[in-house]
Amino acid sequence: MSNSFSAPVNRIAAGARLLFSPRNVVFHDGRSVRRMRLGRGAQSAFVGAAAVVVGFAGYGAATATTQAASAAGLTAAPHNEQRMASMERKLAHMQTRVVTIRKSAEQHASRLEQRQALLAAALTGVGDEKKLALATLKIDPTGDRLAAFALAPFGKVEQRQALLANVALDQLQARYQHATQEIRERGLRPERLVKGRKQQAAMGGPLIPAASAEAAADLNADAQFRSLFMTWKKLDTLEQGVISIPSVQPVAHLSFTSNFGVRSDPFRGTAAMHAGVDIPGPTGTPIYATADGVVNHAGRQGGYGNLIEINHGKGITTRYGHLSKIIISDNARVRRGQIIGLMGSTGRSTGPHLHYEVRIDGAAVNPIPFLTTADYLLAAQDRSVGEIPVSTTGPAAQDATGH
Template structure:
């Protein structure tokens, strides 16, 4: 079968390349040239090989050029990417510096605004204080960040300032709380009891607005401590502002003191629950402390009277009035005009009957009126405009 096939192939090749004869005439002579089939096939094979070699060579050159062009383009793209990334990093670093500068300006603004309201913040630690001090650790952090990541050094410095500010604010709040506590104790009151009464959570509510200082929702202990210290300071100073400290009327003449006396109507021994300030009808009566008017009207024995709730279970009562200058629910400040002296109710003549009551138990108003102004002045020395 193979022999027949080979023979058929040779027959086809001979048909394609038959023997050829050429004659040439030169100088009157004729020459004949015969080209055999085998020679023609050999020449055709050589030509085919040369053509194939040329095609392969050209294809290789073309492929090489394509690959070279592609590699060159890839290199250019990589160079462009590197240049773009480097420019972006440079831009980010510039923006980081700008961000740190903005944060520093904001921190300057915050500190100046706070100091304008509460005075210079104390940075010195005192014996017995429990406020944290992160200054040494913050300095080490700034040094480490500056060495490892110079472009973030500005942010590290801002963080250090922020922590120092928070701790100094906590220190200020604790010192003001201690001053208020000392003043309250000097007036015979218990500051912890006052806080408990003011911090009553039995009627509170509202949507939960969680406070956090980190992205994971946690709160830095130093910020938590600041919040607690400010809350305590606010409660104590609010309680202090409600302590009677202003004369409710002219103190030129107190016609009757607190405690045991002979009743002016019966002459028998009796308990007098307040101070009587003698004065002409129509003379002004002032609120003895900050609070809210809780009652305006008549009470048996007191005649026309006003009661002011100062919080903490503390209340003041003004009796025998001839006129009212305040209404129920009205907030009043210490020294606000609330009425006029009269002689209504169980009274022998125009005067103001003034009471101070704690949890509805009468206490002597004189220590408050005599000591409170001086005590409060000392306590407020650490308030806005005072000493630290």
């Protein structure tokens, strides 16, 4: 054995001899005294046995502690599960509130956008009726405090829109009154343009219960924005009918050699009814359609010579006579300001001119009021067809239509 290894062993052995050196132990049992000598081997055996006892005692104590801790853990487990379940319920509730607030915010934003579209339509006259109808629904307040706090900024927008709605409603009502006045000045009843030639009392349609979603939407309508929408719809319907009204000049430079009504016949010199106005000009002067419509007739017709008759709807037609050339054909669709022919002197005529008529339900009416159409009706017609404004003069109208 090497010196490096034997030295520690020798020290341990010396310590053991010192610790377990032979000892004399005296016992007194109350009657006599006994002496016992314990050698090194006996002491070593005793210490080993004591160590085993202490070891088992420690193991028992550790086992008891572990069992107690385990029992405590089993007791705490149900409590922890309850806490976890409670936390999960609270989290689910918070998530539900967040979803509710988000949906409410989306609904508010959508309703505000719809109302903004209605306000824009009230000013421009252009809008989709079905989409704008959604703007009439109420914006329901929320009872949730957190949701109310999150949606508070929308409230300011709603207030501004409510103020604008009052202004827009006043403007719509003024425009409607102006439109009806302009229409009456031309010998037309507004009801004709809104409801057509015949007013029928017939009714019908599928049965929709009062408890249906459609009825609920009507009951949930916001009074202010519903009034705004209904006024816009009424004006829009009227302006759609205004398209039928002749509203531009049939020639670029307007003058008259003969007016509407009873006059002295240029051929016989006797009193005769003149169903239109005569507008003079050089042969070949462009003639323009005075309103949108469909050509009823384009060809020769008695004293009119070469005649074009255009049906504008709502029982309104116009006639253009004595033309030197017809540019369009029967059943063709024409636009306001479109060139339809050239001025001439065909038929019963004393010289180049345009014989221009306006008829309502087949009866001739004075064309003069239709030749001095207010700018408002022109603007209304442009809004109805979604186009840029067309000038009241023929050449400007020609340029606008690309001819």
